[in-house]
Amino acid sequence: MARTSYTLEDVARAAGVSPSTVSRVINGTARVRPGKLKAVLEAIERLGYQPNLMAKGLAQGKSLTVGVMVQEIASPFYGEMIKGIEQGFDGTLYHPVFSTGHWRAEQEREALRVLSARQIDALIVLDGLVSEEYLLGLARKMPLVLFGRRVRGLEHNTLLVDNLQGAYLGTRHLVELGHTQIVHIAGPAFHLDAKSRLEGYRKALEEAGIPFEPERVIEGDYVEPSGMLAVESLLARRIPFTAIFAANDQMAYGARLALYRRGIRVPEDVSLVGFDDLPGSSYMTPPLTTVRQPTLELGREAARAVLLMLEGQPYEPPLFNTRLIVRESTAMLRHSRVALPGRWS
Amino acid sequence: MARTSYTLEDVARAAGVSPSTVSRVINGTARVRPGKLKAVLEAIERLGYQPNLMAKGLAQGKSLTVGVMVQEIASPFYGEMIKGIEQGFDGTLYHPVFSTGHWRAEQEREALRVLSARQIDALIVLDGLVSEEYLLGLARKMPLVLFGRRVRGLEHNTLLVDNLQGAYLGTRHLVELGHTQIVHIAGPAFHLDAKSRLEGYRKALEEAGIPFEPERVIEGDYVEPSGMLAVESLLARRIPFTAIFAANDQMAYGARLALYRRGIRVPEDVSLVGFDDLPGSSYMTPPLTTVRQPTLELGREAARAVLLMLEGQPYEPPLFNTRLIVRESTAMLRHSRVALPGRWS
DNA sequence: TTGTACGCGTTATCAC
DNA sequence: GTGATAACGCGTACAA
Numbered sequence: 001m002a003r004t005s006y007t008l009e010d011v012a013r014a015a016g017v018s019p020s021t022v023s024r025v026i027n028g029t030a031r032v033r034p035g036k037l038k039a040v041l042e043a044i045e046r047l048g049y050q051p052n053l054m055a056k057g058l059a060q061g062k063s064l065t066v067g068v069m070v071q072e073i074a075s076p077f078y079g080e081m082i083k084g085i086e087q088g089f090d091g092t093l094y095h096p097v098f099s100t101g102h103w104r105a106e107q108e109r110e111a112l113r114v115l116s117a118r119q120i121d122a123l124i125v126l127d128g129l130v131s132e133e134y135l136l137g138l139a140r141k142m143p144l145v146l147f148g149r150r151v152r153g154l155e156h157n158t159l160l161v162d163n164l165q166g167a168y169l170g171t172r173h174l175v176e177l178g179h180t181q182i183v184h185i186a187g188p189a190f191h192l193d194a195k196s197r198l199e200g201y202r203k204a205l206e207e208a209g210i211p212f213e214p215e216r217v218i219e220g221d222y223v224e225p226s227g228m229l230a231v232e233s234l235l236a237r238r239i240p241f242t243a244i245f246a247a248n249d250q251m252a253y254g255a256r257l258a259l260y261r262r263g264i265r266v267p268e269d270v271s272l273v274g275f276d277d278l279p280g281s282s283y284m285t286p287p288l289t290t291v292r293q294p295t296l297e298l299g300r301e302a303a304r305a306v307l308l309m310l311e312g313q314p315y316e317p318p319l320f321n322t323r324l325i326v327r328e329s330t331a332m333l334r335h336s337r338v339a340l341p342g343r344w345s
Numbered sequence: 346m347a348r349t350s351y352t353l354e355d356v357a358r359a360a361g362v363s364p365s366t367v368s369r370v371i372n373g374t375a376r377v378r379p380g381k382l383k384a385v386l387e388a389i390e391r392l393g394y395q396p397n398l399m400a401k402g403l404a405q406g407k408s409l410t411v412g413v414m415v416q417e418i419a420s421p422f423y424g425e426m427i428k429g430i431e432q433g434f435d436g437t438l439y440h441p442v443f444s445t446g447h448w449r450a451e452q453e454r455e456a457l458r459v460l461s462a463r464q465i466d467a468l469i470v471l472d473g474l475v476s477e478e479y480l481l482g483l484a485r486k487m488p489l490v491l492f493g494r495r496v497r498g499l500e501h502n503t504l505l506v507d508n509l510q511g512a513y514l515g516t517r518h519l520v521e522l523g524h525t526q527i528v529h530i531a532g533p534a535f536h537l538d539a540k541s542r543l544e545g546y547r548k549a550l551e552e553a554g555i556p557f558e559p560e561r562v563i564e565g566d567y568v569e570p571s572g573m574l575a576v577e578s579l580l581a582r583r584i585p586f587t588a589i590f591a592a593n594d595q596m597a598y599g600a601r602l603a604l605y606r607r608g609i610r611v612p613e614d615v616s617l618v619g620f621d622d623l624p625g626s627s628y629m630t631p632p633l634t635t636v637r638q639p640t641l642e643l644g645r646e647a648a649r650a651v652l653l654m655l656e657g658q659p660y661e662p663p664l665f666n667t668r669l670i671v672r673e674s675t676a677m678l679r680h681s682r683v684a685l686p687g688r689w690s
Numbered sequence: 691t692t693g694t695a696c697g698c699g700t701t702a703t704c705a706c
Numbered sequence: 707g708t709g710a711t712a713a714c715g716c717g718t719a720c721a722a
Contacts, residue, residue: 005461007699018709023701033707053462054408055699057399058714074428074624079419086418086445095459097442100431114440116350117395224628253628260630279419283569283598285605285630352715363693368717378691400715403698693722704711 006049015043026051057119066306067115068098068124069108076250076278077295081126081147084299092307094121105129112138122306125149129190143309145302149192159298159305159317163193166291166322167200170273171245173289173324175208178333179243179271183216185230185255187247191222197247197275215239220251227254235262242270242333249274249281249290256284256329267331277325286328293322351394360388371396402464411651412460413443413469414453421595421623422640426471426492429644437652439466450474457483467651470494474535488654490647494537504643504650504662508538511636511667512545515618516590518634518669520553523678524588524616528561530575530600532592536567542592542620560584565596572599580607587615587678594619594626594635601629601674612676622670631673638667 008026012019017036024030025040032040043049057063068085070078085096099115101108108130115123123138127148135151138144146158174182184201187194202212218233220226227246231254234241246252252274259266266272266286274281277292298320308315353371357364362381369375370385377385388394402408413430415423430441444460446453453475460468468483472493480496483489491503519527529546532539547557563578565571572591576599579586591597597619604611611617611631619626622637643665653660 008701009699019700020702020709021707024708027701029701031707036708050458050462052403052464052699054399054402054464055714056701058397058403058698058716059700059702061714063399072428073431074421074424076419076421076424076625079421079424083417083419086443095442095444095463097440098431099440113395117398118440119397119399253625256630257628257632280421280569280598280625283602285601287602353717354715364716365694365718366692369692372717374717376691381692397715400698401717403700403714404716404718406698691722693720695720696718698716700714702711702713704709706708706710 005052006047008049008051011040011043011047011049014047015039062121063119064093064095065118065120066094066096066122066124066303067112067118067120068096068126069101069111069115069128070098070126071101071103071128073098073100076280077248077276078126080279080295081299081302084296084301085124085303086299087296088300088303088307094307094310096124096303101128101130103127103129105131109134122310124302124306127191143306145305145309147298147302156315156317157305159302159320161193161293161298161320162322163196164200164203166275166293167197167245167247168204169200169322169324170275170289170291171201171204172207173326173330174243174245174271174273175204175210177243177271177330180208180210180333181216181241182210182243182245183218183234183239183241185227185244185246185251186217186219187222187251189219194222194247201245216241220247220254222248222250224250224254224257227251227256228258229254231255231258243272243330244270245273247275249276249278249288252288252290252329253280253284256288266329268334271330271333273330282327284329289327289330290325291322292325294320350397351392353394353396356385356388356392356394359392360384407466408464409438409440410463410465411439411441411467411469411648412457412463412465413441413471414446414456414460414473415443415471416446416448416473418443418445421625422593422621423471425624425640426644426647429641429646430469430648431644432641433645433648433652439652439655441469441648446473446475448472448474450476454479467655469647469651472536488651490650490654492643492647501660501662502650504647504665506538506638506643506665507667508541509545509548511620511638511669512542512590512592513549514545514667514669515620515634515636516546516549517552518671518675519588519590519616519618520549520555522588522616522675525553525555525678526561526586527555527588527590528563528579528584528586530572530589530591530596531562531564532567532596534564539567539592546590561586565592565599567593567595569595569599569602572596572601573603574599576600576603588617588675589615590618592620594621594623594633597633597635597674598625598629601633611674613679616675616678618675627672629674634672634675635670636667637670639665 008019008022012022099111101111108128122143124145132151144157186198205212218230274288274290277290281288305315353367354364357367444456446456453473467488469490477496489502531543550557563575619633619635622635626633650660
């Protein structure tokens with residue numbers, strides 16, 4: 001295993017100039033005589049020289065690396081965001097480095113520790129439970145972009161989605177189809193999004209003059225099994241319903257399976273609405289009506305925000321809107337098929 | 346923004362020792378007098394000192410970073426592998442850094458370039474089209490672990506899954522249920538896995554005395570829409586079938602939707618088998634019978650292999666087995682319901 | 691056992 | 707314009 005790669009000095013020697021000149025050519029830091037410029041460029045080409053980013057980082061006190069703390073790397077939702085973040089850094093000198101928190105404050109801190117040891121220049125935090133003080137402390141040290149949390153003092157670093165409006169749209173869609181017995185499978189109570197979506201559901205009901213009943217809200221944890229359990233619980237408690245609004249698509253998938261197991265048809269017997277519009281939702285059987293959240297764009301915007309902050313430019317985060325995607329899991333309520341608890345349990 | 350973090354020298358000063366002693370304490374490079382050791386440890390603790398990995402890397406010619414070239418970061422399949430890789434490096438000093446190739450040789454090279462600029466110490470390559478020579482060249486420079494490809498000379502760096510056997514199991518399952526009109530939605534021909542799975546399908550048919558008919562094989566591209574198109578093409582050409590073996594779960598999802606659209610029931614009219622056992626497959630309607638590939642374990646093993654190679658230890662890759670997961674998308678063939686092309690098109 | 695001095699590959703600050 | 711020279715923060719011979 002000979003020398004693994006060339007150094008700036010090698011290039012300088014090959015081009016017959018000083019290392020500083022080579023550096024200047026590479027970074028465009030200063031003008032150099034055309035002749036030398038050409039010689040340097042050729043030498044770089046010929047040797048296949050690649051700058052060592054660690055050395056560059058050491059010298060400049062930068063790492064050209066942006067840390068991303070994500071909760072789960074293999075979830076369809078975060079997957080899209082990660083993809084967006086990657087795209088956002090594409091073509092720049094910066095590169096994202098990921099670390100996972102698994103929704104546990106302790107692991108999140110560990111993840112952040114790992115990232116900071118790598119001298120990240122900026123940080124993107126997707127959801128999580130780590131304390132606000134901790135985040136505020138980080139924000140003092142480097143550009144920080146937050147998603148899914150609201151922290152006082154970090155308003156300008158936070159990407160917001162109008163979850164309340166989205167949930168309102170989803171629920172109103174069911175109301176417009178004639179449904180009145182609409183249950184809600186909510187997300188975890190400590191989750192900001194979940195709270196907003198519950199509010200949106202409530203708002204749509206109230207607007208339609210349908211009484212809000214707490215027993216019609218089941219709290220899940222944003223993954224499939226909880227959606228399934230929610231439906232089973234509803235059925236076991238003989239709570240009648242003709243429509244379900246799930247706080248995210250994954251729980252809607254779970255709910256859909258529970259209904260299938262009981263022979264309850266979607267959408268003939270029960271209409272189902274999700275939230276997120278995951279890539280798989282258009283392939284659910286039947287394709288899922290859901291509230292689209294611009295996940296990919298959110299990731300791209302997070303990267304864009306970081307890049308701007310890194311340049312010292314001001315950043316004003318936009319409010320992201322959601323939109324209803326009507327597919328085939330929702331249908332007009334037909335009275336002959338209203339859910340009869342007795343029939344299902 | 347004051348000084349962002351402490352240096353080894355700060356710790357040395359605080360502990361009243363020399364920087365080298367601090368270094369020795371941190372790396373356990375040599376024994377130090379208990380008194381000083383204690384002082385150093387306390388200083389580290391008190392200052393909250395964290396070593397600068399870039400400087401460390403520069404000094405040792407290592408980056409403690411492992412590059413991972415993956416084709417798609419937001420796919421359920423690669424998502425699981427990435428998760429496994431992350432888990433595999435957890436608790437070690439190494440950290441994975443990802444870059445995506447999108448199944449395009451040019452982008453793959455770019456991704457590899459980006460990674461090598463970061464001085465990665467080792468590389469994990471998941472699938473792809475970049476030339477064998479290129480991979481061989483990389484393997485000469487650093488530990489390399491390959492998945493999804495076979496390259497002469499890199500046999501000991503390659504993680505292999507017995508795809509042929511898996512496809513055989515999936516197809517045989519259909520045969521055992523009485524099916525004889527079994528179509529295959531294959532993966533891209535240039536894909537090694539796809540070829541093996543096609544062979545497995547063929548082997549199971551031949552073993553059962555069922556003639557292999559090329560027109561019953563439709564080539565897809567491993568994503569949902571192609572599975573949908575495959576079924577539509579079959580139907581349009583009035584090729585009768587009572588069972589589908591899809592080369593991966595994502596295409597099975599697409600096929601399932603096409604069947605739903607035509608009112609063809611699964612499994613009553615057509616049985617469906619996939620491959621991979623993605624996290625979502627147990628929530629398909631009906632839950633998908635599929636051939637499980639130990640994706641998470643593969644990721645973990647890739648990390649383990651890299652770690653061993655990094656230590657200069659010999660590595661002998663195991664052959665990963667698949668196993669059939671029978672769920673509800675397959676059923677005994679009932680003659681009264683054999684697919685009648687006339688009825689469906 | 692411990693400290694000093696140097697080098698890792700690059701950029702930044704000087705003079706020239 | 708250009709080239710020495712000194713950092714950047716750490717590991718590591720070497721000397722003590």
